[in-house]
Amino acid sequence: MDGNASGEDYENIDWDTEDELEIQNIVPSTCSNLVTRNASIVGNGEASSSAGPSNPNLLQHFLGMGFSEQLIVKAIKENGEANTESILESLLTYAALEDSPDELNPCHLNSPQQQQCVDNGQLSSDYDESFLDDISESDSWSGSEVAEIDSSLPEHEKALLSLANMGYTVEEASAAVARCGPEATIAELTDFIGAAQMAKTEDVFFEEEKPKISIGANGGLKKRKLYELELWKRKKRKGLINEEDDVLRLPNPMIGFGVPTDTMVVTHRTLPEAAIGPPFFYYENVALAPKGVWDTISRFLYDVQPEFVDSKYFCATARKRGYVHNLPIHNRFPLLPLPPRTINDALPLTKRWWPEWDKRTKLNCLQTVIGSAKLTDRIRKALEKWGDDPPLHVQKYVIEECRKWNLVWVGKNKLAPLEPDEFEMLLGFPRNHTRGGGISRTDRYKSLGNSFQVDTVAYHLSALKDMFPNGLNLLSLFSGIGGAEVALHRLGIPLKNVVSVEISEANRDIVRSWWEQTNQKGNLIHLADVQQLNGDRLEQFMGSFGGFDLIVGGSPCNNLAGSNRVSRDGLEGEQSSLFYDYFRILDLVKCIMNKQQ
DNA sequence: AGAAAGATGAACGGTTTG
């Protein structure tokens, strides 16, 4: 936690409150749930955010206190311009509700969520109703008014209009249609939007659960509510309340339900009813995501708690990942032979040149970019100035660069980044898995850096071996270079039908090439875009071979990963929001399989 | 030869955790 004393970020605030309580109680899954909300359609968020109060001094007054313009405009709308006291109260409340660092997390200006944020500012019904108690509402609109829908419109426009009349914004509606496909049912669309909304609201809610519950949701207690919120906020500042209580924590050591060398006592867990298969599912992403992300992911994936595992317990390189799955956790076994677990064993040629003051025994996470030749050259020159025993400050500098870039010793004073085939070996892929076929060295690093650690994933999937002696049907989303396929194959689980969805042609080529080289007897179907995979396509596939036994996917981490300095926008980021497609497709498969039974 | 496309190298903080 950084000491951001005065710097609460009042911008990009999702100020739904009561609505969150409603949404929170709705399980984001199941095709049948209809999430409706009271809101009307407002055009574009920019227009509303630029519509300031008529009294500029008032705005200036609160701006001077450090509140954002957006919030001040909202507070003034809520309370009227006359009552500065109640405006301040509202602003304090927003601040208290917003006093959580994960909301520094900006939503994109053009994202549906952001539109929602801004839109809500104009919509009193979307807002905490207790604030309305003492406000005379001359113009009380009704969220239940439904306009006639012209039956001559094309299907997707009818869907849009229906959603609009249900209170969704145009942005939400069109995003949902885009994601779910034009022929999706209204129920599917609302389900999707409700799910997406939860993603936005949950993070706030989660942090604030305590004060909200303690104050009740019934309104009429405005004074007490504000008081308690303030009190709670102060306590939290003083550390009297541990807000981490409800937030998912990373285990230490990060071994999940156990690793081959350190089996946990826990051999059983009770899955939520909705999570139980078929199909089995296995979802993966970076463990060190921004706060709240794993709470959201877990909530979407049927409230299954993530299993956080660092692959350094499986191989010579760290890889901290979270896995949400409904697999059995007993009778796991590792791939054999066990991979080398230290740098020394994995890269024996480096041993000779490894100085005693470099204490590393494990490599850090393999990423998509590597250190440059210039850097290793600079280090070599810096080291050559000293004899066998460089001074401490030089050692410190060299070690820092080694850790940052995963450099290894390949000669006297000579460091180098790992080669692509070393990436392959460390990650558990066959040698030359990503080599040839026109792929460049840079792209090999990129594909490998984005991949599973095969031994780790295989250990988790090993529980399936006894259950599918005749093989299984696999739906592999965001397949990449086929980590899941390789893991299952190495486990000796036959692959019957594999539907693999991967956007990169180079990666698809790698998997196809591997598929042929390993003489697979099954059927490999490649698709490019998860967003194009709709219910019809799925039903087609599942009808032909009788459903999927396992759905695996690690959705893009671009907007979650710590290395991203530019667009670490969280789960709503441009690429990482594809998580919702994983959920959408998983939920669709579950529904279709229920229907088929 | 010149444009277009591709590959490489380097600079770019901040969040989260123990």
Add this chain to the structure above:
DNA sequence: CAAACCGTTCATCTTTCT
């Protein structure tokens, strides 16, 4: 406090296409 982190973007060099 240190330590870690499935990354992005731009400039420049290299290769390929016209």
